[in-house]
Amino acid sequence: MSQRSVTIAGGGQSGLQLAFGLxxxxxxxxxxxxxxxxxxxxxxxxxxxxxxxxxxxxEREQGLVGLLVRCAFARGAxx
Numbered sequence: 001m002s003q004r005s006v007t008i009a010g011g012g013q014s015g016l017q018l019a020f021g022l023x024x025x026x027x028x029x030x031x032x033x034x035x036x037x038x039x040x041x042x043x044x045x046x047x048x049x050x051x052x053x054x055x056x057x058x059e060r061e062q063g064l065v066g067l068l069v070r071c072a073f074a075r076g077a078x079x
Contacts, residue, residue, distance in 0.1 A: 003026065003028050004026075004027050004028065005027070005028040005029075005030070006022055006027050006028070006029050006030070007029075007030045007031075007032060008029065008030070008032070009032050010031075010033065011031045011032075011033035011040075013055060015031055015033075016031065016064075017059065017062065019031050020062040020064065021058075021062065024062065
């Protein structure tokens with residue numbers, strides 16, 4: 001059986017979590033983003049910048065703990 005390929009539109013928090021999760025399951029993943037890495041790093045903030053408990057847990061599972069340093073935590077938020 002050949003390796004499955006997936007393209008994800010959007011390199012935000014959800015898109016990147018999905019990409020890392022699928023890579024961990026053996027998928028060949030491509031993420032398409034409408035901004036360059038430099039635009040994201042130095043440009044205008046495009047959305048609220050906060051982390052929620054479930055997201056933090058998923059990122060820890062994927063070994064992405066370095067992302068947690070620069071984000072505020074939302075405590076007591078319900079979805």
